[in-house]
Amino acid sequence: MRRVTQLAAAATATAALALTVTACGESSSDSGGGEKGKGVGLAFDVGGRDDHSFNEAAARGTDRAKKELGVKVKQMTAGNNETEATREQRLTSLAEAGYDPVIGVGFNYGKSINKVAKDFPDTTFGVVDSGSEQKNVAGMTFAEHEASYLVGVAAAKKTKSKKVSFIGGVDNALIQKFEAGYVKGVKDTDPKIKVEVDYLYKESDKGFNDPARAKDMAKGMLGRGNDVIYTAAGQSGAGSIEEVSKKKGAWAIGVDSDQYRQKGLEKYRGAILTSAVKNVDVAVFDLIKSVKDDKPMTGDLTFDLKKDGVSVATSGGFIDDIKDDVDKASKKIADGEVKVPSTP
Amino acid sequence: MNDLGETPEQRALHRHLEDRYWLRLRGRFSKEKLILALAAPVLAIVAALVLSSLVIAASGKDPLHAFSVMIDFGSKSDSQVWIVNKAIPYYLSAAAVAIGFRMKLFNIGVDGQYRVAAFFAAAVGGALALPGAIQIPIIILTAMAVGAVWAGIAGVLKTTRGVSEVITTIMLNSIAGSLIGYFLSEDKLAVKDGNLFHTTNLPDSSHFFTIPTDPKPIYGTIVIAIAVGLAYWFVLGRTRFGFDLRAVGRSEPAAAASGVSVKRMVVTSMLLSGAVAGLVGMPTLLNVSYNYGTDFPAGIGFTGIAIALLGRNHPIGMALAALLWGFLERTGIRLEFEDYAQEIVEVMQGIIVLCVVIAYETVRRYGLRVQQRKVGEELSARAAGTNDKPEVSA
Numbered sequence: 001m002r003r004v005t006q007l008a009a010a011a012t013a014t015a016a017l018a019l020t021v022t023a024c025g026e027s028s029s030d031s032g033g034g035e036k037g038k039g040v041g042l043a044f045d046v047g048g049r050d051d052h053s054f055n056e057a058a059a060r061g062t063d064r065a066k067k068e069l070g071v072k073v074k075q076m077t078a079g080n081n082e083t084e085a086t087r088e089q090r091l092t093s094l095a096e097a098g099y100d101p102v103i104g105v106g107f108n109y110g111k112s113i114n115k116v117a118k119d120f121p122d123t124t125f126g127v128v129d130s131g132s133e134q135k136n137v138a139g140m141t142f143a144e145h146e147a148s149y150l151v152g153v154a155a156a157k158k159t160k161s162k163k164v165s166f167i168g169g170v171d172n173a174l175i176q177k178f179e180a181g182y183v184k185g186v187k188d189t190d191p192k193i194k195v196e197v198d199y200l201y202k203e204s205d206k207g208f209n210d211p212a213r214a215k216d217m218a219k220g221m222l223g224r225g226n227d228v229i230y231t232a233a234g235q236s237g238a239g240s241i242e243e244v245s246k247k248k249g250a251w252a253i254g255v256d257s258d259q260y261r262q263k264g265l266e267k268y269r270g271a272i273l274t275s276a277v278k279n280v281d282v283a284v285f286d287l288i289k290s291v292k293d294d295k296p297m298t299g300d301l302t303f304d305l306k307k308d309g310v311s312v313a314t315s316g317g318f319i320d321d322i323k324d325d326v327d328k329a330s331k332k333i334a335d336g337e338v339k340v341p342s343t344p
Numbered sequence: 345m346n347d348l349g350e351t352p353e354q355r356a357l358h359r360h361l362e363d364r365y366w367l368r369l370r371g372r373f374s375k376e377k378l379i380l381a382l383a384a385p386v387l388a389i390v391a392a393l394v395l396s397s398l399v400i401a402a403s404g405k406d407p408l409h410a411f412s413v414m415i416d417f418g419s420k421s422d423s424q425v426w427i428v429n430k431a432i433p434y435y436l437s438a439a440a441v442a443i444g445f446r447m448k449l450f451n452i453g454v455d456g457q458y459r460v461a462a463f464f465a466a467a468v469g470g471a472l473a474l475p476g477a478i479q480i481p482i483i484i485l486t487a488m489a490v491g492a493v494w495a496g497i498a499g500v501l502k503t504t505r506g507v508s509e510v511i512t513t514i515m516l517n518s519i520a521g522s523l524i525g526y527f528l529s530e531d532k533l534a535v536k537d538g539n540l541f542h543t544t545n546l547p548d549s550s551h552f553f554t555i556p557t558d559p560k561p562i563y564g565t566i567v568i569a570i571a572v573g574l575a576y577w578f579v580l581g582r583t584r585f586g587f588d589l590r591a592v593g594r595s596e597p598a599a600a601a602s603g604v605s606v607k608r609m610v611v612t613s614m615l616l617s618g619a620v621a622g623l624v625g626m627p628t629l630l631n632v633s634y635n636y637g638t639d640f641p642a643g644i645g646f647t648g649i650a651i652a653l654l655g656r657n658h659p660i661g662m663a664l665a666a667l668l669w670g671f672l673e674r675t676g677i678r679l680e681f682e683d684y685a686q687e688i689v690e691v692m693q694g695i696i697v698l699c700v701v702i703a704y705e706t707v708r709r710y711g712l713r714v715q716q717r718k719v720g721e722e723l724s725a726r727a728a729g730t731n732d733k734p735e736v737s738a
Contacts, residue, residue: 074681076677076680076681076686077680077686079686079690080643081641081642081643082641083430083628083641084632084633084639084641085426085429085430085632086673086677089426089674089677090677090680093677093678093681094681097681107538107539107540108639110538110539110540111639129539130538130539131538170638171525172539172540172541172638173536173538173539173540173541174539201521202521202522202524202525202526203521203524203525203528203638203642204521204642
């Protein structure tokens with residue numbers, strides 16, 4: 001008897017599944033609106049708009065576009081441990097609804113943007129931190145290692161204990177770029193300085209929104225006598241900055257945005273020496289403008305020090321006394337005299 | 345009892361009636377059992393709907409509109425394909441967890457097991473270039489073997505050293521992450537591709553088939569999930585091994601007393617659980633990514649725990665739960681698109697699991713109480729009936 005009911009249940013479930021899959025003809029793209037020109041579709045990486053760092057830089061670009069170009073902006077955010085399917089769906093729903101350009105913020109979108117772009121040849125796509133593989137995709141990458149080199153110079157000039165450290169969010173190729181530049185910057189300035197390097201996570205993108213872990217790590221580094229900590233870890237960076245601000249004489253170096261100017265970090269700004277700024281906002285704004293002007297940017301675009309794609313923040317005036325050193329290093333990079341490695 | 349003044353025939357009739365009465369009573373219990381069995385899921389669904397509505401309403405949005413968006417979008421054909429594809433690894437993960445659950449083993453290490461398994465399977469697959477008919481089984485078997493070994497460590501530690509599998513499996517998760525991170529670098533088993541590191545791509549021959557549906561295909565790896573579901577049902581429900589396993593889960597001393605080697609069962613079921621966990625990464629590896637990279641999905645092992653709980657460790661229940669999960673995730677992105685908070689769906693998933701667990705426990709306790717009361721009543725009525733009999737028959 002039990003066997004019969006179980007079999008029946010199994011059969012019904014299978015049949016129901018088969019029916020729903022085949023019978024329902026309409027797909028979501030058939031019924032969607034789909035008219036063009038609804039504005040900008042922006043898909044954030046984990047951490048969301050208010051990460052005070054990377055995503056926020058992109059958001060500033062769209063905010064400016066809103067004001068200056070009068071475009072509408074739709075924002076969506078990635079969750080932790082997402083799969084490709086989820087990212088593809090997010091981008092597809094934006095493109096389907098008629099948003100143009102559709103921008104993925106973060107290298108996590110690298111694959112999905114290029115895949116979805118194939119299905120929407122008339123829409124311009126943009127991806128920050130990843131390359132372009134399709135005709136209608138703009139792959140916007142930055143010379144993070146160059147900016148990191150400069151903050152490394154600043155760190156080397158400011159440290160008293162001759163020990164500085166680096167915290168990366170996730171041990172991947174992108175964040176290693178930050179590490180490589182920073183370490184080189186420090187060593188070129190003073191080879192005797194010790195640089196402690198550590199990553200929050202080996203492979204999970206949780207590293208970009210786990211401020212608690214960054215805080216713990218920073219605490220350990222401070223305890224071991226490091227007095228300048230550069231954190232390249234998106235939203236997690238706030239945790240490290242908070243911890244550094246508790247210790248007198250220690251400096252935190254921010255990343256991606258000018259973190260001294262971040263509202264959410266106002267309380268700790270006295271400890272933010274400088275930031276390795278990635279002008280994601282400029283890149284995002286330029287892309288939106290190019291689409292608005294009907295001359296969409298596509299292909300691989302690199303934003304380096306020479307093109308003002310990356311820079312060093314001077315807010316707070318904490319590095320005014322060493323400005324000459326930083327400027328000199330900056331000029332050397334721009335002239336090609338110093339080659340900053342992008343891998344550690 | 346002859347002093348009641350009954351003839352033997354009367355007594356026989358009495359007995360017969362009494363027996364029939366008890367049979368009827370038992371019958372009524374099983375009917376009630378059916379009602380109770382239905383009550384639990386219904387209660388859970390209603391409670392989950394009410395609570396989710398409250399949460400959505402509290403965030404200042406219209407819950408009814410949210411549900412209609414979800415149903416409307418979730419029933420589109422492309423959504424259904426997406427949901428089925430998403431449910432495949434979830435189901436495999438739930439089955440892996442459930443094997444442990446059935447004998448009260450809490451394998452929370454499925455996450456690490458499937459990642460290590462998928463990684464080494466991808467590395468092996470990337471290094472070989474054999475015809476698909478040979479290569480695909482090699483990849484799958486590698487994954488199962490690696491998953492089994494990884495879970496087996498916890499099983500052996502439990503039986504030889506008495507370390508709780510909860511501790512070991514969760515630690516092995518983090519060791520798995522570090523191990524993969526160690527090998528996923530350019531000078532070891534990985535190639536660099538933009539910002540990603542991944543293993544060498546599998547040759548085209550190792551791509552699993554897909555079932556063509558419109559507009560996107562369903563992953564062929566669904567057959568693996570179905571096979572695992574059938575094997576799970578058969579082995580646990582229809583074999584001596586399955587009986588022993590469940591017996592250990594019910595009561596270790598009782599099982600040991602009846603001749604089951606508890607230690608062997610612990611190791612065997614951890615190995616089995618790990619082998620199934622090894623399959624979790626296969627739909628992604630063989631149907632989507634064709635390599636293991638830094639972007640390989642993580643966390644499915646934990647989703648599996650929720651789905652096993654939701655599906656009550658039942659092969660069909662877990663399938664429905666996995667599909668429900670896929671549905672919620674698919675429609676969740678749509679909800680975000682409609683300006684609902686992105687977290688709503690995660691809250692809903694949590695509420696549903698809680699409601700199901702609580703509803704089943706409540707209904708079970710209620711059923712037990714009713715049964716106890718009934719039996720008590722019947723027994724006292726029966727006792728009273730025997731005493732009254734002389735007067736009645738007089």
